[in-house]
Structures are given as structure tokens and as C-alpha cells.
Amino acid sequence: MRTVLVVDDELKITRLVRDYLEQAGFVVVTASDGPGALAAARQTKPDLIVLDLGLPGLDGLDVIRSLRTFSPVPVVVITARTEEADRIVGLELGADDYLTKPFSPKELVARVRAVLRRTDAAGLAPEVMVVGDLTIDILRHEVRRGPVAIDLTSTEFDLLTALGRQPGRVFTRGQMLEAIRGVSFPSYERAIDAHVKNLRRKLEPDPRRPRYLLTVHGVGYKLADA
Amino acid sequence: MRTVLVVDDELKITRLVRDYLEQAGFVVVTASDGPGALAAARQTKPDLIVLDLGLPGLDGLDVIRSLRTFSPVPVVVITARTEEADRIVGLELGADDYLTKPFSPKELVARVRAVLRRTDAAGLAPEVMVVGDLTIDILRHEVRRGPVAIDLTSTEFDLLTALGRQPGRVFTRGQMLEAIRGVSFPSYERAIDAHVKNLRRKLEPDPRRPRYLLTVHGVGYKLADA
DNA sequence: CATCGCCTTCACGAGTCCTTCACAAGCGTC
DNA sequence: GACGCTTGTGAAGGACTCGTGAAGGCGATG
Numbered sequence: 001m002r003t004v005l006v007v008d009d010e011l012k013i014t015r016l017v018r019d020y021l022e023q024a025g026f027v028v029v030t031a032s033d034g035p036g037a038l039a040a041a042r043q044t045k046p047d048l049i050v051l052d053l054g055l056p057g058l059d060g061l062d063v064i065r066s067l068r069t070f071s072p073v074p075v076v077v078i079t080a081r082t083e084e085a086d087r088i089v090g091l092e093l094g095a096d097d098y099l100t101k102p103f104s105p106k107e108l109v110a111r112v113r114a115v116l117r118r119t120d121a122a123g124l125a126p127e128v129m130v131v132g133d134l135t136i137d138i139l140r141h142e143v144r145r146g147p148v149a150i151d152l153t154s155t156e157f158d159l160l161t162a163l164g165r166q167p168g169r170v171f172t173r174g175q176m177l178e179a180i181r182g183v184s185f186p187s188y189e190r191a192i193d194a195h196v197k198n199l200r201r202k203l204e205p206d207p208r209r210p211r212y213l214l215t216v217h218g219v220g221y222k223l224a225d226a
Numbered sequence: 227m228r229t230v231l232v233v234d235d236e237l238k239i240t241r242l243v244r245d246y247l248e249q250a251g252f253v254v255v256t257a258s259d260g261p262g263a264l265a266a267a268r269q270t271k272p273d274l275i276v277l278d279l280g281l282p283g284l285d286g287l288d289v290i291r292s293l294r295t296f297s298p299v300p301v302v303v304i305t306a307r308t309e310e311a312d313r314i315v316g317l318e319l320g321a322d323d324y325l326t327k328p329f330s331p332k333e334l335v336a337r338v339r340a341v342l343r344r345t346d347a348a349g350l351a352p353e354v355m356v357v358g359d360l361t362i363d364i365l366r367h368e369v370r371r372g373p374v375a376i377d378l379t380s381t382e383f384d385l386l387t388a389l390g391r392q393p394g395r396v397f398t399r400g401q402m403l404e405a406i407r408g409v410s411f412p413s414y415e416r417a418i419d420a421h422v423k424n425l426r427r428k429l430e431p432d433p434r435r436p437r438y439l440l441t442v443h444g445v446g447y448k449l450a451d452a
Numbered sequence: 453c454a455t456c457g458c459c460t461t462c463a464c465g466a467g468t469c470c471t472t473c474a475c476a477a478g479c480g481t482c
Numbered sequence: 483g484a485c486g487c488t489t490g491t492g493a494a495g496g497a498c499t500c501g502t503g504a505a506g507g508c509g510a511t512g
Contacts, residue, residue: 169365196501421470433490
């Protein structure tokens with residue numbers, strides 16, 4: 001079951017698109033402006049975002065930029081402007097496809113499907129990650145070790161998710177900060193240690209002897225991939 | 227500095243694409259047929275490949291198939307055929323994006339950038355060095371000799387990595403210090419010997435008769451390149 | 453406005469690792 | 483084969499890194 005976030009300031013369009021997408025089997029969430037879109041993206045973690053570039057207030061391109069600080073979710077852009085420049089900028093910012101107004105809802109659905117198929121193939125944004133007997137469900141914001149659910153704060157969850165996207169790979173504290181905060185300040189780096197400590201207390205059977213969250217001395221941390 | 231391999235049999239297109247990509251800051255390598263593309267891919271290890279599916283001789287899809295036997299490099303496909311089937315097959319074979327002719331060079335550049343950003347984020351193309359039966363995985367910070375994992379400290383790892391980047395080349399102690407510490411102080415140079423000793427103890431079957439970490443008397447050390 | 457939860461910071465202890473030192477062994481040259 | 487210089491090696495001290503509990507601060511919540 002895939003979730004699509006639709007962002008448009010025109011209610012008519014939102015409703016139309018919602019209908020078609022729901023009929024195609026998607027769960028649809030909508031927002032009508034930039035801040036709302038970002039909030040919705042954080043909360044609902046959609047599998048794809050349909051974004052109208054012609055939003056009032058915050059510019060659509062800025063929305064993508066902000067979005068990219070915390071999510072690689074694919075974006076399909078809708079634009080009234082037909083100038084190639086805009087499309088290019090959109091694509092450079094990580095948009096995955098675009099449509100120009102007026103567009104047919106059918107075509108939108110087709111593009112959404114195509115983009116999802118593409119990004120799936122690229123292995124992006126899987127909704128559930130399994131690392132050993134650890135299960136990280138991004139959509140549900142849930143972590144389980146075997147059958148037991150583990151309660152994490154959002155920062156802990158984001159940290160675990162970042163490591164889980166590439167199990168086995170070592171991450172420096174700076175990289176982890178970037179993953180959970182968007183920016184990396186050297187002074188905050190020891191905060192990572194605190195989160196790791198708390199994570200271990202919650203998900204390691206024996207926090208003294210970590211099985212999942214491993215320390216790489218002098219470098220950083222990694223999530224065991226066995 | 228990213229390298230892009232462009233494969234097309236039409237010289238006009240190759241030249242056009244080359245110009246645009248170079249202007250965008252890429253190093254461009256070209257090939258005009260399937261075998262040439264595979265050879266170039268092996269040799270230059272491009273960060274991305276732009277591939278025209280309508281090649282004479284070897285079919286474009288076969289090129290991707292062969293390519294996939296030795297490299298996970300992202301591929302952007304160009305096709306004159308608009309049938310979805312072809313595109314799908316291409317995507318299933320690991321192509322990361324596609325364009326249909328005629329396409330605008332600007333859009334191609336944008337797609338190349340988008341794909342590189344995506345695959346970077348997904349952490350594809352892990353940096354792995356293979357020297358003899360020694361495997362050095364930078365991202366995972368792991369070294370294996372054949373199947374057995376070898377546990378190294380971060381300094382030992384950095385040292386081995388520095389040598390591994392140019393197997394066979396001799397490095398002075400000063401150069402090695404620079405590689406692992408950023409600066410080179412003459413007084414510390416004997417510390418290198420200590421690290422070499424520890425490295426040998428960990429990864430040489432017989433530390434007395436080094437097979438990998440060789441001494442070049444009066445000069446420094448090198449990593450055997452056989 | 454008070455409370456709560458969470459993130460960050462601090463300080464200290466524990467552990468690991470790097471460098472140094474001293475001496476033995478090896479290499480190259482004469 | 484002897485000499486000087488380079489390299490190998492074990493041990494030890496000290497520097498750095500990490501783990502951890504506690505406390506401050508901030509925003510969210512009611």
C-alpha cells in the first residue's frame with residue numbers, strides 16, 4: 001500500500017488528483033502550501049510526492065530543497081510554466097519527473113506508477129528494512145527485534161534508519177548528524193554517543209556487548225549486517 | 227570529478243552530448259558500439275554510463291546485461307523506441323533513467339546529475355580495492371584475506387588503504403605519515419615501522435616472510451601488486 | 453504556566469591505540 | 483666478513499577515544 005502526498009493550492013486539482021490516485025490504489029495525503037507539505041512529508045513519510053511548483057508563498061523549488069534535507073523521496077513536479085529552465089532546475093533538485101498544466105489525471109497516475117517502479121528498482125526508500133532479526137518499518141515508524149516492539153524517540157529512529165539504509169557501512173559522527181539534523185556541527189558530535197547509548201539500552205539484549213550497533217574505534221559507528 | 231561514459235553510434239550525438247557534459251564539469255569518455263562500451267567501462271570505471279539502446283550489432287540490453295556482470299554503475303538509457311516494454315526491460319536490467327529521442331542535451335545533463343545524486347545517496351558503487359586475495363572495503367572499514375575478516379585499527383586501515391590505492395608503488399615513511407595523519411613529522415617516522423609490524427602480524431600468513439607488505443630497503447614500503 | 457519528554461552537554465572513568473624507546477636482526481658496501 | 487645504517491620487535495607510557503550517568507535547556511503539551 002503506497003502513500004502519495006499531493007501538494008497543490010487549488011482545491012479542485014487536489015480533489016481531482018486524489019480521486020484518481022485513490023482509484024489507482026494509493027493512499028493519498030494532501031497539503032496546500034509549502035510548510036504544510038514539509039510537515040506532512042515528515043509525518044506521513046509518503047512514497048512519492050506530487051508537487052505543484054506554482055505555490056503561493058514558499059516557492060516550489062525551495063520546498064524540494066528543504067525536503068531533500070531529510071528525505072530522498074521521489075517527487076513528480078507539476079508546473080504551469082513550460083520553460084525548460086524550470087523543469088531542469090526541478091530535475092536537478094531531485095525531482096524525478098514533471099508534468100505541465102494542463103495535464104490529464106490519467107497521465108499523472110501513469111507517471112506516478114512509472115516513477116515508483118523506477119525508484120523501487122533503484123532500491124530507494126524501502127519501507128521496511130530488515131537487518132538480522134531487527135525490523136525497521138519506516139512507514140509505521142516502528143522497530144521490532146524479533147516479535148518485540150521497541151519504542152524509540154524520533155531522533156533515535158532517524159539515526160537507526162540512516163545506519164540501516166546501508167548496513168555494514170561505517171558512518172562518522174558528522175555523517176550521522178547530517179542524517180538526523182541536516183547539518184553537521186563538530187561540537188555536537190558527542191551527542192551522537194548519547195543517542196547510541198540510549199539506542200543500545202533499548203535494542204541490545206546486552207548493551208555492554210553490542211550485537212547491532214557496533215563501534216568502529218576512531219571512525220564512527222555501523223549497523224551489523226549479518 | 228565525475229566520469230561519464232557515453233555510448234552512441236552516431237557521431238553527431240556523441241559530440242553534442244560530450245560538449246554539454248564537459249561543460250557541466252564531467253570527464254567524458256565515448257564509445258560507439260557494444261564491445262567498445264564494455265571495454266571502456268572496464269578500463270575507465272565511469273561513475274555513470276549514457277547508453278543508446280539502438281546500437282548496431284550487440285543489442286543495448288545485452289550491453290547492460292554484460293555490464294552488470296562486473297559493475298553496478300548507474301546507466302541512463304537513450305532510446306528511439308517509445309514502447310514502454312523496452313524502457314521497462316531497461317529499467318529492470320538496472321538502468322536508472324531513460325530518455326526518448328529526440329531529447330534536449332540540457333535535460334540529459336539534468337538526468338545524469340539526478341541519477342548521480344540518487345545513487346550517491348543510496349551508497350551504491352561501494353569503494354572496494356582488491357589486491358591479490360586482499361579485499362579492502364573502505365565504506366565498511368573492513369579488510370579480508372580471502373574469506374577471513376581481519377580486524378584492523380583505524381590507523382592500520384588508513385595505512386593499508388593508502389598503499390592499496392597504488393599497489394606496487396613504493397611509499398616513503400613520510401608519505402605514509404602524510405596519508406594517515408595529514409602532516410609529516412620526521413620524528414614520528416619510526417612509528418610507521420610499528421604499524422607495519424602490527425599490520426603484518428594481522429594479515430601476513432607468515433609475518434617473517436611478508437607476501438603483501440613488502441620492505442624496500444632504504445626507501446620505504448609497498449603493497450605487492452600481484 | 454507548569455509539566456513532561458527529549459536533546460545536548462559535561463565530567464569522569466575505562467579502555468584502546470599510538471608513539472616512543474631500546475635492542476636485536478638484517479641489508480648493503482667495501 | 484666487518485662495519486654502518488636500516489629495519490624488526492617487544493614493552494611501556496601516555497594520548498586519545500569511547501561509555502556513561504547526571505544535569506541543563508528547549509520546545510511541546512496540557
